[in-house]
Amino acid sequence: MNPLRILLPIILVAVGLPLGILAQECHTTESGSSQNSGNNALTVNSQDDLKSFSDGCTTLVGDILISSTYRGRFVLDGVANVTGQISMGSSNYSKRVTSFRLPDAKSIGSVVLHAVPDVQLPKVQRADRVTLTTSSSKSTADLGNLVNAGSVHIQGPWKSVDLRSLANVTSSLYLCSKAGCQIRLPDGSPTIDVDLPALESARYISVNGSLSNFSIPQLHTVGVENQTTGHKSGLGLHLYGSDSLKVNLTTLHTLYGHLNVSGEVSWLNISPVANTNAPIYIETGADSEIYSTLQEGSTIDVHGNVKLVDLPYIKNVDRINITSNYNPPCTPALHDLFDSKAKSKSDIPSFCGGPSTRKPGTTVPNWPDPYSSKHKSRLSGGAIAGIVVGCVCGVALLAGAVFWWLKKKNKIGAGAKAGDPTDSSVGDATPPYREEQPIPLVKR
Secondary structure (H helix, E strand, C coil): CCHHHHHHHHHHHHHHHHHHHHCEEEECCCCCCCCCCCCCCEEECCHHHHHHHCCCEEEEECCEEECCCCCEEEECCCCCEEEEEEEECCCCCCCCEEEEECCCCCEEEEEEEECCCEEECCCCCEEEEEEEECCCCCCEEECCCCCEEEEEEEECCCCEEECCCCCEEEEEEEEECCCCCCCCCCCCCCCEEEECCCCCEEEEEEEEEEEEEEECCCCCEECCCCCCCCCCCEEEEEEECCCCEEEEEEEECEECCCEEEEECEEEEEEEECCECCCCEEEEEEEEEEEEECCCEEEEEEEEEEEEEEECCCCCEEEEEEECCCCCCCCCHHHHHHHHHHCCCHHHCCCCCCCHHHCCCCCCCCCCCCCCCCCCCCCCCHHHHHHHHHHHHHHHHHHHHHHHHHHHHHHHHHHHHHHCCCCCCCCCCCCCCCCCCCCCCCCCC
């Protein structure tokens, strides 16, 4: 008999039995019916209440509520999948939880935590919901492997929140420097660093408060085309804390819902998006420059300390309104757009003037293109006309000079023949030009 026939079942049993033991599903209640039930959540008062889930439990089914009297660490070792919710109460919660750790979890339903200074979810790749709130500027959170999430809400002056791998948010992403997400914060408020190097798409993004840095270099899609009632869609940025904040959305090609930017933003670049149905509202407190590749849109409202609005490709919008505390240059594209949309001179901003007051031949002021390396500057129709007129005038002056020189030469020639003693060129005439004969080719 072949010995492999005897050994193979033994090997399978020896290997499969431990795996079956390790892949154990645990429930937070005896009935096993508490998943996402909320009312049937298991309330834990200390780490001791979690010991039953540390004995080979890999999948946790059901909800856990951290009581208002909980103290110390919260750790679930070995649990790879949490299907339900682990949360604290929204108002009556413990402020003595020192840390929250799921060192082995790769997928979680929901985690809602308040005032936990150390949050460690280092292996989590997928989450339905993550809500973290703190009032301490020393708090840290590790979600470095989180790729896909339903919603992520981070509130408070966190020292660091690692979201380096976050790529897709199907619902909402909130990042606020203070709990409650107040739009305007007092001067001197703690700042946060918003750095999302992998984020590509989100239904709704809201960033509020004091920032030291803003970077979402891979974002290409915001919002959904068919918005449903009760679900926000778009991008809202209300940024303070520095008068030199730069917002570069240089990979954004799809924008739905709305775009609302306010605060101390000195530089706003929205490209390469070409068409959008999203209303755009921008109000800046800092001296700012705005650039976009938008060609067609819904409504555009720009207000504040705007020094430049550059929309070189804009062709059609339902409505546009630009009011500035400065006198920004009126670009050729804005001239054409205002002229086509204006029903009267009052509809055109003063920095662009009215069609009836613009004199024939007046060209748009020439101004440096801040994106000359990316978008080559193009001459306006007025500038081209000016070059043509200049060339014609130059040719006319040159022809006049040649005519004057020939006329003077004829007078000199006539004086020489008559022996005019006042003509200093007499006796200095060049000999007649003799054309040189070509040298014949000689065959050798």
